[in-house]
Amino acid sequence: EPEVTQTPSHQVTQMGQEVILRCVPISNHLYFYWYRQILGQKVEFLVSFYNNEISEKSEIFDDQFSVERPDGSNFTLKIRSTKLEDSAMYFCASSDDRVQPQHFGDGTRLSIL
Amino acid sequence: AQSVTQPDIHITVSEGASLELRCNYSYGATPYLFWYVQSPGQGLQLLLKYFSGDTLVQGIKGFEAEFKRSQSSFNLRKPSVHWSDAAEYFCAVVRGGATNKLIFGTGTLLAVQP
Numbered sequence: 001e002p003e004v005t006q007t008p009s010h011q012v013t014q015m016g017q018e019v020i021l022r023c024v025p026i027s028n029h030l031y032f033y034w035y036r037q038i039l040g041q042k043v044e045f046l047v048s049f050y051n052n053e054i055s056e057k058s059e060i061f062d063d064q065f066s067v068e069r070p071d072g073s074n075f076t077l078k079i080r081s082t083k084l085e086d087s088a089m090y091f092c093a094s095s096d097d098r099v100q101p102q103h104f105g106d107g108t109r110l111s112i113l
Numbered sequence: 114a115q116s117v118t119q120p121d122i123h124i125t126v127s128e129g130a131s132l133e134l135r136c137n138y139s140y141g142a143t144p145y146l147f148w149y150v151q152s153p154g155q156g157l158q159l160l161l162k163y164f165s166g167d168t169l170v171q172g173i174k175g176f177e178a179e180f181k182r183s184q185s186s187f188n189l190r191k192p193s194v195h196w197s198d199a200a201e202y203f204c205a206v207v208r209g210g211a212t213n214k215l216i217f218g219t220g221t222l223l224a225v226q227p
Contacts (some may be wrong), residue, residue, distance in 0.1 A: 004156070031213070043157070043203065045214040056214055091156060096214045099145055099164070104157040 002026045006092050006105035011080055014113055021108045023078045023092030033093040033102055034067065036060070038083075043091065050076065079110075081100045087112045114196035117206055124195050127226050134189040134221050137205030144206040146187040147215070148178055152200045160202075163187060174198070199225045 013019045025032050034046040046095050047057040049067055067080045075094075079086055085105045093102040118137045126132050138144060145164050149157040161172025168180040178189045187204060203219040 006156075031190075033214070035215070040220045043205075043215075043217040045216070048214060056212055058214075093157075095121065095213075099207060099209065101147060101159045101162050102215060104149070106154070106156040 004092055004094055004103050004105035006090075006108050008108060009106065010111070012111045013111065015084055016081050019079050019082055019110065021079075021090050023075045023077075023105060023112070024073050025075055025092065025094030026096075026103055029071070029094035030068075030096060031055075031095045031102075032069070033095075034077045035091045035093065035104075036088040037107075038085075038088040044095075046077070046090075055101045056062065071111075082110075082112045083108045084112050086110060115182055117204055117218040119202075119204055119221050121221045122219070123222045123224070125224040125226060129193050130195050131144055132189075132191045132194045132198070134202050134204075134223070136186070136187045136189065136218060137185050138204075138206050138220070139185060140206065142209070144208045145178075145226045146178075146180060147173065147205045147207075148176070149205060149217075150174075150188050150200045151203065151220075156163060156201075157203065160189070194223075194225055196225045198227070199223055 007022045032049040033052045037043045047061045048055045064080045068076050089107045092105045095102045134148045147162045148160040160176050161170050163170050163180045171177050176191050201220045203220045205215045
């Protein structure tokens with residue numbers, strides 16, 4: 001069964017550094033998402049992306065965050081200058097339709113020191 | 114505020130016993146409803162979904178869920194739990210309309226004892 005893959009599985013970064021989290025969505029999917037889960041808290045929506053542009057973003061997704069689909073297969077989340085509070089598990093998801101279920105990757109655990 | 118509530122943070126059941134995990138939502142219209150499961154170190158796997166129609170939906174791994182509009186609930190059930198069902202379970206909704214973001218509950222951690 002096709003799946004969403006995320007790399008790396010764990011990223012350790014110094015505060016203030018830039019980090020890029022990578023995702024390969026399911027190949028025929030058109031809608032892409034990033035969510036995050038801070039330890040002990042609920043999964044929170046960050047951003048959705050369709051037709052090469054952001055379709056929706058949360059208030060968490062400020063100017064420090066950006067997303068990109070640099071080629072036909074990858075979908076990336078960049079945090080420009082990381083803060084301690086960015087430490088979380090970041091999940092990428094994709095779907096083939098606006099209201100169809102979103103399929104999730106295994107996540108990238110981001111640790112900011 | 115619009116939200117998804119899972120009132121049980123942690124549930125322990127015996128293997129072979131039945132299971133019901135509760136989920137309530139507070140939205141004006143019926144949203145699209147989902148249950149996901151997260152095993153340790155893994156991502157979120159879709160168990161089942163409800164969009165419309167029959168209010169009892171079947172999912173993978175022997176799970177089912179029933180949508181009750183009058184109670185704004187979408188409870189997950191399994192008649193006989195297996196040790197491999199130990200995981201965290203998340204109820205989630207898509208409100209619909211202009212948004213397709215998933216809004217998650219806080220999760221219920223299921224432990225299964227022999």
